[in-house]
Structures are given as structure tokens and as C-alpha cells.
Amino acid sequence: MKKRLIFAAMVKEVVLSGIRPTGFLHLGNYFGAMRNYVRMQDEFNCYFFVANWHSLTTHPDTKELQANVLRVIAENIACGLDPEKVALYVQSDVPQIAELYLYLNMMAYKGELEKTVTFKEKVRLQPENVNAGLLTYPVLQAADILIHRAVKVPVGKDQEQHLEMARNYAERFNHRYGEILPLPYAFNYGGELVKIMSLDGEGKMSKSENQMNTLYLADDDDVIRKKIMKAKTDGGPLTPNAPMPAYIENLFTLMGLVSSTDTVEKFRSDYNNSSEGNCIIRYGDLKKQLAEDMAAFIKPIREKATDLQKDTATLQKIMKMGAEKAGESASKTLTLVRSAIGMNYY
Numbered sequence: 634m635k636k637r638l639i640f641a642a643m644v645k646e647v648v649l650s651g652i653r654p655t656g657f658l659h660l661g662n663y664f665g666a667m668r669n670y671v672r673m674q675d676e677f678n679c680y681f682f683v684a685n686w687h688s689l690t691t692h693p694d695t696k697e698l699q700a701n702v703l704r705v706i707a708e709n710i711a712c713g714l715d716p717e718k719v720a721l722y723v724q725s726d727v728p729q730i731a732e733l734y735l736y737l738n739m740m741a742y743k744g745e746l747e748k749t750v751t752f753k754e755k756v757r758l759q760p761e762n763v764n765a766g767l768l769t770y771p772v773l774q775a776a777d778i779l780i781h782r783a784v785k786v787p788v789g790k791d792q793e794q795h796l797e798m799a800r801n802y803a804e805r806f807n808h809r810y811g812e813i814l815p816l817p818y819a820f821n822y823g824g825e826l827v828k829i830m831s832l833d834g835e836g837k838m839s840k841s842e843n844q845m846n847t848l849y850l851a852d853d854d855d856v857i858r859k860k861i862m863k864a865k866t867d868g869g870p871l872t873p874n875a876p877m878p879a880y881i882e883n884l885f886t887l888m889g890l891v892s893s894t895d896t897v898e899k900f901r902s903d904y905n906n907s908s909e910g911n912c913i914i915r916y917g918d919l920k921k922q923l924a925e926d927m928a929a930f931i932k933p934i935r936e937k938a939t940d941l942q943k944d945t946a947t948l949q950k951i952m953k954m955g956a957e958k959a960g961e962s963a964s965k966t967l968t969l970v971r972s973a974i975g976m977n978y979y
């Protein structure tokens with residue numbers, strides 16, 4: 634018994650997460666997901682990948698796909714991921730995922746897939762291309778996770794429902810064929826999952842949003858300044874300790890991520906002590922400070938990513954090494970899955 638406990642303590646939990654190569658990475662990706670990846674790589678057995686199959690559900694034109702995949706890999710490393718410590722790979726290099734996706738599709742029902750929030754949103758955005766891949770997007774995501782039997786999935790708040798669906802498919806599989814797949818949960822070091830809003834205060838920051846409202850890791854200092862100075866604010870609070878509108882809260886959130894505690898506290902106290910006719914907080918100053926701190930934060934990431942992208946051969950070597958690590962773990966799970974279903978004939 635004692636021995637088993639010691640062994641359990643030595644086995645690191647499995648972590649997995651993915652990002653779609655549909656454009657330039659932005660602050661939402663960084664603070665919702667990648668910041669956690671970097672911390673988790675020292676503590677857990679980590680798999681991080683570029684979800685290029687998922688991108689086909691919304692971006693059938695693949696002209697920019699190759700370049701996007703290389704850039705996402707480079708940006709992940711620039712943010713601090715060490716390809717020696719983690720498996721950093723491209724989804725399509727691990728075909729075992731597609732086989733697990735096929736089995737999990739039998740656990741997924743049309744009615745619940747049609748009710749998924751992200752599916753309904755995509756149907757609204759691309760009514761001319763409501764393909765089956767789009768409908769079963771959460772099943773493929775479940776396969777990404779369950780293929781490594783991952784239990785922690787660092788993602789932003791928008792992915793909560795997909796994680797719940799992944800748990801449902803794992804439970805259904807286990808119930809039908811035996812306990813093979815552990816249940817995965819969304820993870821963030823702070824506890825609460827993160828949602829970075831767009832700079833105009835409308836919805837979440839995302840790759841496909843208006844570019845002026847999204848801060849990209851590839852933006853140069855002047856672009857960052859320009860975007861932040863244009864961010865939505867208002868005439869200021871009308872009473873002391875007034876509730877914050879979401880777009881002001883978002884500026885404080887961003888400040889909390891890149892500025893010193895003293896700076897955030899100063900502006901927070903200015904906000905709380907302001908009222909109509911006595912506006913202490915100056916949103917112009919707040920944005921200027923935020924712009925400088927943000928530019929200083931993004932600069933080293935941008936420079937490292939730019940450098941890495943000049944060396945395609947090294948990026949390819951990294952992707953290959955990641956695919957080998959991921960393929961090994963995926964094959965192990967698939968062997969268990971096949972024999973649980975009874976598809977082991979020889």
C-alpha cells in the first residue's frame with residue numbers, strides 16, 4: 634500500500650492544451666492560456682499543440698495555414714515554453730487523435746452538439762458553411778485531450794462548455810467499455826478562468842476581432858500605444874467606490890497583468906475616491922501608463938518570436954520531436970481504447 638502511494642506521488646499529472654492557427658496570437662491567448670502553460674511545464678507532464686484540424690472547420694482556405702502553424706509554435710516558445718520539457722506538436726502529426734475522434738463521435742448526440750454555444754455562434758457567423766466538422770468540433774477537442782488521458786486543461790473561460798462535453802464523452806465511454814479515460818478539467822492558476830475583453834469593451838478579445846481592438850504579441854510599441862490610447866473609457870465615476878463598467882475593469886485587469894502593484898493600487902484608489910465634479914482618476918494617464926508597461930511586456934516576446942521564425946529548420950525539428958513524444962503517448966491510450974472496445978483481433 635505504502636509503495637503504491639509513493640509511486641502515485643511520483644507520477645506527474647498530464648496536462649494538455651491547444652491553440653488554433655487561425656491568425657496572430659493575442660493577449661487573450663497569453664493570459665487565458667499560455668501564461669499557465671509556462672508555469673505548468675515544470676510541475677506536470679505537458680502536451681501543447683497547434684490545432685490545425687480545428688482551424689479547417691472555420692478556415693477552409695489553407696493559403697496561410699503553414700505560416701500560421703510555424704508562427705504559433707514560435708510564439709509559444711517565445712512566451713517561455715521549453716520544447717525539451719514539454720511535447721510541442723501539430724495536431725495533424727498525431728493521426729491517433731482522428732481514430733479516437735471516430736469512437737467518441739458515437740458518444741456524442743446531435744441535439745447536445747447543436748446546443749453548444751460556440752456552434753451556435755459559428756452558425757451565425759458562417760451560415761454558408763455549417764459543416765459536420767463544425768458540429769463535432771467539441772468531439773475532436775475531447776479526443777485531443779483524452780488521447781493523452783490529460784486531467785488538467787489550461788484554457789480561457791470560453792472553453793468551459795467544451796471541457797464539460799469532454800467529461801461527458803469520457804464518462805459515457807467508461808460506462809460502456811470500462812474505466813480507461815480520466816475526467817479532464819479546465820485549469821487556471823488563479824482558480825477562476827480568465828476572459829480578456831476586446832479594447833472596445835464588446836465581447837472577448839479574439840484573433841478574428843477587429844484588429845484595432847486586439848493586442849497581438851506581434852504588435853510593435855507604437856501600435857500598442859495607439860490601440861491602448863483608443864480603448865473605450867467614459868467621463869469617470871459619478872460616486873466614490875462606484876461599480877466599474879466592464880470596459881474599465883478590463884483596463885485594470887490588463888494593468889494587473891503587466892504593471893507593478895503600486896501602479897494598479899494608485900489608479901484603483903484614484904477611481905474609488907472620484908465622484909461627479911471631483912474626478913481624480915485620469916483615464917488618459919492610466920492608458921499612457923498601461924501602454925508603456927504593455928509595450929515593455931510584449932517587446933521581448935515579439936523579438937524572440939521574430940527571431941525564431943527566421944529559422945524554419947529548427948522549428949520543424951521541434952515539431953518533429955513533439956510529434957514523436959505525443960505519438961508515443963497517443964498510441965498507448967489507443968491500444969487501451971481498442972482493447973476495451975474489443976477491437977484487438979490478433
Ligand code: ADP
Nearest residue numbers: 653661662665666788789828829837838839840
Ligand atoms: P481565438 O479565440 O482568439 O481564436 P483560440 O480559440 O485558438 O483563440 O484559443 C486559444 C486559447 O486562448 C484557449 O485556451 C482560449 O480559451 C484562450 N483565449 C482566447 N481568447 C481569450 C480571451 N479573450 N480571454 C481569455 N482567454 C482566451
Ligand code: TRP
Nearest residue numbers: 649650651652653684687774777
Ligand atoms: N477549442 C480551443 C479554442 O478554440 C482550441 C483547442 C482545440 C483546445 N483542442 C483543444 C484547447 C484541446 C484545449 C484542449 O480555444
